[in-house]
Amino acid sequence: xxxxxxxxxxxxxxxxxxxxxNCSYKTSINNLQWYRQNSGRGLVHLILIRSxxxxxxxxxxxxxxxxxxxxxxxxxxxxxxxDTASYFCATDADAGGTSYGKLTFGQxxxxxxxx
Amino acid sequence: xxxxxxxxxxxxxxxGQEVILRCVPISNHLYFYWYRQILGQKVEFLVSFxxxxxxxxxxxxxxxxxxxxxxxxxxxLKIRSTKLEDSAMYFCASSADRAWSGxxxxxxxxxxxxxx
Numbered sequence: 001x002x003x004x005x006x007x008x009x010x011x012x013x014x015x016x017x018x019x020x021x022n023c024s025y026k027t028s029i030n031n032l033q034w035y036r037q038n039s040g041r042g043l044v045h046l047i048l049i050r051s052x053x054x055x056x057x058x059x060x061x062x063x064x065x066x067x068x069x070x071x072x073x074x075x076x077x078x079x080x081x082x083d084t085a086s087y088f089c090a091t092d093a094d095a096g097g098t099s100y101g102k103l104t105f106g107q108x109x110x111x112x113x114x115x
Numbered sequence: 116x117x118x119x120x121x122x123x124x125x126x127x128x129x130x131g132q133e134v135i136l137r138c139v140p141i142s143n144h145l146y147f148y149w150y151r152q153i154l155g156q157k158v159e160f161l162v163s164f165x166x167x168x169x170x171x172x173x174x175x176x177x178x179x180x181x182x183x184x185x186x187x188x189x190x191x192l193k194i195r196s197t198k199l200e201d202s203a204m205y206f207c208a209s210s211a212d213r214a215w216s217g218x219x220x221x222x223x224x225x226x227x228x229x230x231x
Contacts, residue, residue, distance in 0.1 A: 033219065042224035043158065043206060088158065090220075101148050101210060101220055102171055105158040 006089055006106040014114050019076040021109040023089030024069075030092045032065055033103065034074050037086045046074070046087075081115040117141040119223035121207050127229045128197055136192045136226045138207030147190045148208040148220065149182065151175070158206065164190065197230045204228075 006023045013019055023032070034046040049056045049065045049072065056063045062075040076083055090103040120139045128134050140147050149161040162172040164182055181193045190209075194201055204225040212218040 035222070040204075040227075043208075043222035045219050045221055048219050090158075101146055101163045101208075102160045102173070103150075103158075103220060104160070107157055 006087070006109045008109060009107065010110045010112070012112045012114065013079055015079060015081055017079055017113075019079050019083070019111055019113070021074045021087050021111070023072045023074070023106055025072075025089075025091045025104075026070065027091075027093050029067075032063075032072050033090045033092070034061075034063060034072075035088045035090060035105075037088065037108070039085075043088070076111075079111075079113045081113050083113050084111060086110050117221075119207055119209055119221055121205075121223040121226050123226055124224065125227045125229075127231060130199060130230055131196050134194045134197055134201075134228060136194075136205050136207070136228070138190045138192075138223060139188050140190055140207065140209030141211075141221060142188070144209035144211050144221075146170075146210045146212065146218075147182075147184070148210075149192045150206040150208060150222070151203040152206065152225075153200075153203045161192075161205075194228075197228075199230050202228060202230045 029051055031048055031050050033048045035043040036046055037043050047058050047061055047063050049063050051067055060077045065072045086108040088105050088108045090105045092103055122137045147164045150158050152158045160173050162176045162182055163170040179195050183191050204227050206222045206225045208220045208222045210218045210220045
């Protein structure tokens with residue numbers, strides 16, 4: 001099964017607009033994390049949401065989690081050109097407490113913010 | 116802010132050669148990981164390491180791969196005999212505790228490996 005699939009695959013917006021990216025997954029999870037990657041660079045952790053949480057905020061970021069639909073969304077408000085990057089969700093499958101950090105990443109959403 | 120550091124940032128190697136990628140995890144972290152990302156593809160889990168032993172590994176992590184924590188700070192990934200398909204960005208990561216209990220996994224900048 002495929003875990004952590006994002007949509008859209010690419011998103012192009014103007015500076016100041018909001019950007020919403022979605023992630024769907026197949027199996028039960030412990031946590032879901034969102035990461036950002038600038039082209040050819042490392043993965044920068046943005047936010048972690050636990051399976052018993054429904055919404056979390058961090059600065060201009062808002063993440064929601066709907067475990068009944070097995071989906072999450074990442075909202076970036078008032079986007080800036082510097083937000084241009086790829087955004088990935090990564091799920092930590094619920095393996096009865098035996099998972100040791102095996103995150104499953106999606107293909108990512110490429111966000112382009114035009115100045 | 117503490118960070119995971121990796122060396123080298125880029126390495127080009129001949130097919131069949133051994134490669135060692137090095138990582139310094141965040142100092143108070145106990146769980147260590149290697150992931151890789153083939154160009155244009157998803158980030159894939161390779162291995163997790165805790166208490167000086169492998170906790171979990173993927174199908175990718177075959178006998179050609181090994182990990183080691185040779186001292187109190189470094190964590191290495193060795194590929195014994197590189198293949199063309201090993202060309203990828205390799206990410207080291209660490210977390211303070213088990214990821215399933217809500218601990219963030221922090222990634223390094225990655226090491227680009229090109230096998231020619």
